[in-house]
Structure formats: structure tokens, C-alpha cells
Amino acid sequence: MQASFRDELFARGLLIDSGVPGLSGRGAVFEEIRSGFDALVSAAAASDQPEVMRFPPLLPRHQLESSGYLHSFPHLAGSVFAFAGDEADALEQDERAARHEDWSEHQRMTDLALVPAACYPVYPAVAARGPLAPPGVVVDAGGAWVFRHEPSHDPARLQCFHQREIVRIGTPADVLDWRDQWSQRGLALLRGLGLAAERAHAADPFFGRGGRMLAANQRQQELKFELLVPLGGAEPTAVTSFNYHQEHFAHRHQLVLADGSTAHTACRIHPPQHGMQLWIELRAGQRRCAPYDGKTRAGASHASISHQGARARQKRARPSQRKL
């Protein structure tokens, strides 16, 4: 995946260039495909009867500090700063900013940070209710916006992207069982779209020298696996991941079961990282959509990743770049 593919996405109006690597807007066709895929995931998740929670793209800084994310991924985290000062400071800040000079000295760290993965706000929200009665809970955190500080011209490495996460919290046996069920569901979902998906063990991109040990441990214990799809690049692309966290998040957020034991957690993530969503969804869209001529509404022919909501949007929506 390279700059030429990214430029094609901009030219077709699927993405909207912001000028900053890894930050893009989306046109109508992208949103149709995204919501169509989202509906497939919802259908696959229905038997879990998940509880719906939605979170903003920001979380309390205190939660990020407690989560261990800054230990494992300091290079990817983002924090929110805001103005502190009087009217003279505000004037100076504005003058510098208008000249695109450095105005950072007038900004101070706030109580907020950027959500690094869609499940992060879920654990403290569930923990706040007190001990979990059997059989624990499944939470659908929807398609949340997440942040990774990783500027890149590769369109599959976004700094800010939608991530659809479903989280299971319960006993170790229940959580592992759920993860294994999802492995089968995920393969069936992708293969149903005509994609030659395979399951493989994987590890997270932990930071630094210590991170290599964490990753090796994660592989050895088979805590994380991904569903890989060959999409024309040199390597197959990870489009979904399933992470078994054991006690990691429960320990950090005091998530306990009714019998007093520490809960275990696992999650199902699409895409696992770096805006892989883009790659799979647009490639899937290209395979299934009628050629995009800039006039007709794409999407009518990709029934397998369409749904009620997307159809309603298509009726209202024009193509995103009428000129192209």
C-alpha cells in the first residue's frame, strides 16, 4: 500500500485529503461500505445480546494513566492540551498561530486524552457498577474513533480511524470460549464476502527493547490472533483481531466477579490497528461496487455489505465528489 493507492482514493472521492499524513475525511461511498460492514458485524454479534455503549473520542487522562497504555505504547498515545493564560497571552498565541509559528507554550495538559482503542473506556464503566454477576457481560462499543500517533503516507496507517470493538468480561473459561466462537464467526463473515481469510497468531507493536519480550510472551501464550486476508500486497492484511487480556485490564480497573475473583477480559477488534479498515473495506467495496462513475450511486450492487441503514443513506446521499 503506497502513496499511489492513497491518491487514487482521494481522486475517486472515497477519501478527502486533509494535508496531514494519516488524517482523512470520508465521502459517501466510503461511509456506505463502512456501515455495511458494520451491520454484518452487528448481525454476527446478535447472539451475544451485547449491551450497547458509546464513548466519545476522548477519555479521562486518569484512565489512560491507569491502563498501562503509556508503558506499552508511549509512542502512539495522544494527550489533549488547552489554553491557559490571560488576554495578553491569548493575543500572543493567536498572532503566532496565524503565522503558523510555535504557540505550544500557551497550552497546558488537560484532564483528557485521546482514546487509543475503543475498549479502553468500557472497563472502568463496567467496573463502576460493582462486582459482576455471572455470566459477566458482552459490551458492544460500536464504531469509536481512536487515535494512534503514527503519521504516514500509507493509507492503511491512519492516525485517527473508526474501530469497531466488542468486549467480553467474565470468568477465564467464558472469556476464552467467547473468543474462540468469535474466531469462527469472523472467518465465516469474511469468507462470506469471498475473501480467503485465515487465522494466525499475532503480537502487538510494543515499544522499545522491553516491548520485544512482551510481544514474544504474547505469541507464546497465544493471547492474540488475527484474521488475515490476502489483498494484493506483499503480505496478507490483518482485518480483525481477537485479544485475550487475561487479568490485565481487570486488575488495573478493579473489575471483579461476584465471587470476589478478578475478571478476565477479551475483545474483538475491527480493524486491529493502523486503519487497516481502509484497506479491507475499500478493496471489498471495489470488488463489489459497480465502477464509480461519479454520477450513479455506488452501492446498489454490493448487497452483501449493504443494510437498511446504508440503503436509507444512499437514498439521501449524493456521491461525494460530483466533479470526479
Add this chain to the structure above:
Amino acid sequence: MQASFRDELFARGLLIDSGVPGLSGRGAVFEEIRSGFDALVSAAAASDQPEVMRFPPLLPRHQLESSGYLHSFPHLAGSVFAFAGDEADALEQDERAARHEDWSEHQRMTDLALVPAACYPVYPAVAARGPLAPPGVVVDAGGAWVFRHEPSHDPARLQCFHQREIVRIGTPADVLDWRDQWSQRGLALLRGLGLAAERAHAADPFFGRGGRMLAANQRQQELKFELLVPLGGAEPTAVTSFNYHQEHFAHRHQLVLADGSTAHTACRIHPPQHGMQLWIELRAGQRRCAPYDGKTRAGASHASISHQGARARQKRARPSQRKL
């Protein structure tokens, strides 16, 4: 609106407390009501045949610097910082963060900032296409997440909330005509929900002493008006605003018409600021929903703010706080 109302929203599972004032998650019922209202706005906008664009909650810092926002609202803006340093710095940052001490010195300003209003990324995206042919364009920027640095225990003053914006770019006459049409549509929409909406002139909360002059000018020229609804508080609540920006954004982003003249712009915003969304949507929801007993799915009885998508979600969704 006070802390007691906020606590009721938490207790009923409509909102999920994050611990930081003005930052909340949402439960299933809130999302149903929000998407139902959203669908009403889409229906009212259909005759505009808006072009669909969706933007992440972050925008290029360069765009924020160019927009004039830091001049008018330095106190509300947010910037994104991220780690800069080596492994030793990362270790020190993590140790401080884990103790909830100050780790801001390891963070540097990035190229990104938080979106202050949903229309901000729209202007540069449209400007990048070159001069606009008549009759200009209407862009539906959807329900974007926006940020205002304004921590408060008032549940109507959120730091991060969904804002539904529709933007008109064209000649002054076309833009004013569009704004006036929307004034009527907006009143009809709210009155159709049984709300005694009225239109009133308004001004933005500009910063500092100079800001008072800007606000007076905005009122005098009738550039902004709001739709107000009496909702039980001491003052009626602004639930929608219509802003005529004249050349402000077009001038800053080089938005020109095909005849070489500078475009004019206007937008329709729900909610205008401070999470008013919460107030109107939850009050509307409380009026129309069956009493929420924690078991049955609320929403079946609020057909007037329901729609296909919300119904589909209701089928999958459990109530957000099963214990309550």
C-alpha cells in the same frame, strides 16, 4: 440544569459517568433518541440533496490556525500533543503517569488539533476542488464529534459531543435564502415534536473584551439566530443555530466562486454549543418514551423520533444498564 439532573441521567443509564466533568459515554436509549432526531434532520435536509462528508474528531492544526478560531475562542480550543523522546524518557513518562503526576514535559505539540465545530474541515475540503460552479454546494457533515474546553457539572455543557452540521456555500443571495428556508424547516421540525420552538437572534461566546464588540456586531447584523425551546429551566434552551458567516471562512480558506468572487457561507447546527443536544434530546425522549423500567426496550412508543436505523438498533440493543 444541574448536578441532580446529571445524576438522574447517570442512574438511568442514559449517560455513563467518566469521572471528568463534561465527558460522558452514552447508553443504548440515548443513542436511539439521538439517531432518531438525526434522521428527522436528514429528512428535512433531503430537498437540498446535500453532499455527504464525514470527518474525524481531529483536524490539521494548520487549518485551525487559519480559521480564526484561536482569535475568537482561544479558551475553548484543544490541541493534540504526543510523546517525543527516547526509551529513558518513555520510562520516566510512564512512571510519572502511573503515579498520576505531571508527565506533560515529555509531550510535544503535533500537527493535529480537536475539531471545534463540525463545519471546520468542510471549507478547506471544498476549497481544494477549485472555484465553485453555480449554484454552489450543500454539504452534510453528519454528526461529528466536536470539542470545547469547558469542564462543567452542568449536563448541558459537555466538553465533547456530537454536532450535526449542514453547510451552504455559494452566492450571498443563495446562502441567505438557504438559511431562511432552514429557519422555517427547523421550526416545523421542532413544533412537529410538540415543542414550542421560537426563533431569536443570538451571538457567539467570543473571548475577552474585544469579543463583546464582535458579539454586538453579530447581533446587529443579524448573522446568527437560534431556535429556542422552553424546557423547564429558567431560560429557554437553544437547540439549533443558523450562522451566516458572510466571507469569514471563504476568505480564510480561499473559497471562490466560478466568477472569481469570494463565496459566502452559512451553516445549520444542532446543537449549537455546549451539549445542548443532551437537554433537548433527553427531554424529548422522556416525553415520548415509555417509562424506562430497565427491562423493556424504551423507544417503541416514541415513533415520532424513531426511524429505520434506530429500530434496527433497538432490536439488537439491550437497555444500557440492566441492573437499574
